[in-house]
Amino acid sequence: MEQIPILQLGHFLLVTIQVELHDELAMTLQDDLTTKLAKTGARGVLIDISALEIVDSFIGRALAQIAGISRVMDATTVLTGMRPAVAITLVELGVTLAGIKTALNVDKGMRLLRESLDEPGEAPSAA
Amino acid sequence: MEQIPILQLGHFLLVTIQVELHDELAMTLQDDLTTKLAKTGARGVLIDISALEIVDSFIGRALAQIAGISRVMDATTVLTGMRPAVAITLVELGVTLAGIKTALNVDKGMRLLRESLDEPGEAPSAA
Structure with missing residues (x-):
């Protein structure tokens, strides 16, 4: 079962990575995610x-x-639950994760996503 | 990393099972879940x-x-995403999953949970 499930939660997609993300699995995840985004x-x-x-x-x-990839498909990515x-x-490895927002947990990540959706003034909610 | 993460989403906990649930892992999940519920x-x-x-x-x-276990800890369990x-x-195996609600996907499962919370009339929402 070498496939990471992508769960839809309202307007967002949730991916929980539990196994080591080797080469092939990362490619499968990319493919699955773009398909799901589309x-x-x-x-x-x-x-x-x-x-x-x-x-x-x-x-x-x-x-x-x-x-x-998500960005060019008009979706914001939030990485959550990173261990200290x-x-x-x-x-230390020099991986800066530029362009990825992070949050301590999924709840906070969801809030971040909701806020980032509201901000660009897409709905009739202008303060 | 023999541990299944339990993610909090608002009032609910989400567990995505991606690996085969052997004996020990099932016990760990039970323990983790009860701790998290408490x-x-x-x-x-x-x-x-x-x-x-x-x-x-x-x-x-x-x-x-x-x-x-969740039920005696005052939580409803919904099983989602079961393949046909x-x-x-x-x-065929005679496993009826009695006492477990099921939903086709996480979105529908969330809705089911929300409805089951509203029903017993816990908040001031009586139609």
């Missing part, structure tokens, strides 16, 4: 990595690439 | 099994047990 018109992608104890530069790049040790390692 | 006071548990291609009677029982083949196998 199909659902989702405006946000939440990627939870709270289960990952190790995130190396390969995974870091794969996540950044997914965020880049993972954050330290990533910075 | 800590957060969550009223609903969503278990997504859309990644599972095979659900045997052991997993069926484990899920039923988790639902039973899995549903067929479960019924």
Whole structure:
């Protein structure tokens, strides 16, 4: 079952990464996510990595690439649940995760996504 | 990383099962879930099994047990994303998943949970 499920939650997609994201799996995830983005018109992608104890530069790049793809498909990506040790390692490796928003947990990530959707003034909500 | 992450989404907890739920892992999940239920006071548990291609009677029982524990901790369990083949196998195996609500996907599961929370008339919303 080498496939990471992508769950739809309202306007957002949730991806919980629980297994090590090797080459092929990262490609499958990219493909699945773009298909799902096109199909659902989702405006946000939440990627939870709270289960990952190790995130190396390969995974870091794969996540950044997914965020880049989502961006051109008009969706914001938020990375949630990063463990402190993972954050330290990533910075030490020089992986800056540029262009990816982060949040401590899924709840906060959802709030961030909702706010980022409201901001550009897409709905009739101008303060 | 033999641990299934439990994500909090508002009043609910979301568990996405992506790996085969063997004996020890099921126990860990039970422990983690009860701890999280006690800590957060969550009223609903969503278990997504859309990644599972095979659900045997052991997993069926484990899920039923988790639902039973959640119930005595005042939370409703909804099982989402069951594949058609899995549903067929479960019924053939005689696993009825009694006491577990099911929904086709997480979005519908969330709606079901919200409705089940509204019903008992807990908030001042009486039509």
